[in-house]
Amino acid sequence: MSVRFLSYGRQAIDEADIEAVTRVLTSDFLTTGPEVDAFERDFEQVTGAKHAVACANGTAALHLALAGLDVEEGDVCIVPTITFMATANAVRYCGGEVVFADVDPDTGLMTRNTLADAMARAGSDVKAILPVHLGGQSCDMAAIADLARESGARIVEDSCHALGTQRSGGHIGDGKFCDAATFSFHPVKTIAAGEGGAITTNDAELAETMRRLRSHGVTRNREEFIGDPQEPWRQEFHELGWNYRLPDINAALARSQLSKLGAFATRRRELAALYDRALPRLGEHVRPAGRLPEQTPCWHLYIALIDFEALGTTRTDVMNALCERGIGTQVHYIPVHSQKIYEDKGAYPGAAQYYARCLSLPLFVGMEDQDVHRVARALGDVLGLKAL
Known part of the structure; x- marks a missing residue:
């Protein structure tokens, strides 16, 4: 099936x-x-x-x-x-x-x-x-x-x-x-x-x-x-x-x-917490995006930071391989200053570092706990990593 x-x-x-x-x-x-x-x-x-x-x-x-x-x-x-x-x-x-x-x-x-x-x-x-x-x-x-x-x-x-x-x-x-x-x-x-x-x-x-x-x-x-x-x-x-x-x-x-916002927020936080525990097990080159203190986010996205270069792969190859395994991902976002209608040639080193590593993993209320584990396992397989 x-x-x-x-x-x-x-x-x-x-x-x-x-x-x-x-x-x-x-x-x-x-x-x-x-x-x-x-x-x-x-x-x-x-x-x-x-x-x-x-x-x-x-x-x-x-x-x-x-x-x-x-x-x-x-x-x-x-x-x-x-x-x-x-x-x-x-x-x-x-x-x-x-x-x-x-x-x-x-x-x-x-x-x-x-x-x-x-x-x-x-x-x-x-x-x-x-x-x-x-x-x-x-x-x-x-x-x-x-x-x-x-x-x-x-x-x-x-x-x-x-x-x-x-x-x-x-x-x-x-x-x-x-x-x-x-x-x-x-x-x-x-x-x-x-x-x-x-x-x-x-x-x-x-x-x-x-x-x-x-x-x-x-x-x-x-x-x-x-x-x-x-x-x-x-x-x-x-x-x-x-x-x-x-x-x-x-x-x-x-x-x-x-009227269901509270329940939605709770479930999104639960799923994010599962990712938070799963990703570090893949090693130093895969981790959750950074967090700020004194807030409780209602997570719209789950963004992972992956050092694709250090792992000898590209984000394109990773996204395509995950898609073949039934897992959709996205990038949030291409820096706006680089888009043709703006074409700002200034240096934005923080954005460049963030953009090079970011990958949004599946996160929605209808996911089951096992779906997070499935994504983490597939990500590890695609990256050639074994969970620690």
Whole structure:
């Protein structure tokens, strides 16, 4: 009997999720209805933020947050080079200029020192800083926020990997260290909406601005109208916005999934702990990515650091061999500064070291304990290593 293929990540859908979506499908509202409001209230409770703004996806969340903070043509924003393209691209959507920051070679995370270096290279005032929480682990936001506040820069935490992560003094998304935090509910993330996103903030005015911008910039506030406020059909557009709304169908799925966040986080931590015990047995050239203290991540990814060169192989060969054994892997991420649309020729030694070694192994709620052992054994076989 063939074994099932283990992708690096996948959704976990149950009958409660199906019932939630079915309920909306048989209701009066498929979009712009009550389910989005209910999801936003639930998300505020989970994150501890005062305001949550649901939207179409994590990329839209980043764009809305930056636009709401008035990032405009020529504004400089700092982004770590180890991230998905959307973090940097959202700056460009607003007309801003991206300056890349290096990362720690073992965690892949922006640090206070790499941020300070990027700010020095920026050569002008920095409008916003976008720390990225990679794989579920948070940057040291106390240190980053301290430096950002000294310069007057705004902070948007890219938290798309880190819903459910706890850190000293609170939760990701609570707004303690940032102006806004963004989230994604893509199927490989901790909770799934099909596609979906959200922004949290403690700034009521920013939240209201983002709500307008997600729906074409429309206002129905009669006190703001320039036309006849007595016209019952009147709606006005005073600023440029987008169609970044989250349909009620997706919100219903996300809301049902959110109710299981605690169980999802627990299982992901259990699976990560099994990997943590298994990988060191393969020897000094295979180990988990580095960890920061004083936090309890909800692991979105399980990232291993493998010295492929020392083991006399390549990542391509390893990934292909694992795939043949029914094990999917991925790389998070190719440094963004090296992509053609940026082509930054600067030196980012931390990112280079991290990128050369990183490999994301399967991690999703539906995995069994034996699946982790299967991955570890297969990895050892492919690398020519025997467990110690």
